[in-house]
Amino acid sequence: MATGQIFSKTTQALFYNYKQLPIQRMLDFDFLCGRETPSVAGIINPGSDGFQKLFFGQEEIAIPVHPTIEAACNAHPTADVFINFASFRSAAASSMSALKQPTVRVVAIIAEGVPESDAKQLISYARANNKVIIGPATVGGVQAGAFKIGDTAGTIDNIIQCKLYRPGSVGFVSKSVKMMVVLGELGGSDEYSLVEALKQGKVQKPVVAWVSGTCARLFKSEYNRVRRAVVSWNPHKLRIRH
Template sequence: MAIYIDEKTKVLVQGITGNQGAFHAKQMLAYGTRVVAGTSPGKGGQEVEGVPVYDTVEEAVSARGANASIIFVPAAAAKDTIFDAIDNGIKTVVAITEGIPVQDAMEIMAFARAHEAVVIGPNTFGIISPGKCKIGIMPNQIYTPGRVGVVARSGTLSYEIANSLTEAGLGQSTVVGMGGDRVVGLSFINVLKKFQADPDTEAVVLIGEIGGRAEEEAAEYIKGMTKPVVAYLAGKAAPPGKRMGHAGAIIERGRGTFESKVKALEAGGAAVAELPWQVPELLKARLAASKPGGGETAAAKNGNGNGASGGRKKRSRE
């Protein structure tokens, strides 16, 4: 099992004829994702990487039975495109698009709530259940199937950590990118609940950053979790009042500081890594501690499931 997406998920690529849409459709197919259709208004009847293109989501869903979609349209068209998907019954929408106005995002989330759909993003790298399905723009080679759930606000930093997990023999059940914008569809708590309930997830890595209160709220939920949680937070050196790349990454009026998040997470029982590459070690220690007598963990055994990481050397510091 995995959360949100698995080998049965049928994916629609909205905006498939654009550069990004076409490139990542190809990458997702190469990963083994069931990309069943694409949309691009006015370009119905074409094919991209062997995937049929339709003018409307309605057609794509009725012809190909898509139940998840990934959005590659420009920000100004994103609200309309996501409404289109949700209105046509798609329950999981991954919004890669960066720069969606915050008020559009609020309307999208209200629409999704009314239709019981899940929006991942916007401004996300996507979601991957290694070995089963990838809906996103992350590199294919850094993940390996296993039992660690990962939830992150940012892309490259999560690649760094996922890669270090893979190199340490800790495979992943699902890696979820919540997105770097202020208003996003999922909260840490939504994802943590899913990981807590997922029988194939044994431990969770939370990758957060300064700004907002998402990590503090997650910490409250972590208190009641039975699975170990290891966190890494970016932005310790960030000055207040400056947006650090992500719309949501800003310390405003003394709120959303690194210190407050670390304090909350530690009080919630999570281990907080000081450096990204300390995450695998902390995770192994927590897993060993959570299983009396268990040195070698199931996650470690199940890691290294594919050849992608097999040939790599471990970094000396690890």
């Protein structure tokens, strides 16, 4: 696994609190990425055990179901990601139990409404033990072409359209974002559209943009008018530096 990466194409997870749709979406993503093995090694459904039938491509597979976190971790020691779909009432306790398992490296908590004090305790424990917390109230996570958590990136159609099945960088856009970072390159007019939107007040959030183009003079086309520019914007002032 490359430095700084949390997931890879061999990452496997334990899924807490059986939810058929997000699990199946993970398996569909796995198959689309060309993974040799499914990313969901086991399911934890408190009080239940057995197997759950799902699909890996056209093949029907049986994923083991375990009654406890401890049993699942013992049965699947290479599954080091814990995906927690518990309700906010039990998310903190089950997440802490997972963090205390020596085989668990990453815990993703989907639930909203987890008390702040509980979240701080989880984060503190994770840091002290060199582990990773994603969440609470997370949409998940994705390593393009390798691994994704639950419903992250949506349907298969969306994954194909965004080409998330192949390795590469991932960008996330949310209406709750605090600022926008834009990287532009030669060609197109999106950067100009953004500037107009800023001038018209359609975009109210801070924007930092880098538009590259110092080599544009080497091309005999309309690109030879492009120069490197840095655009910084806040609601009160727009600056374009050449």
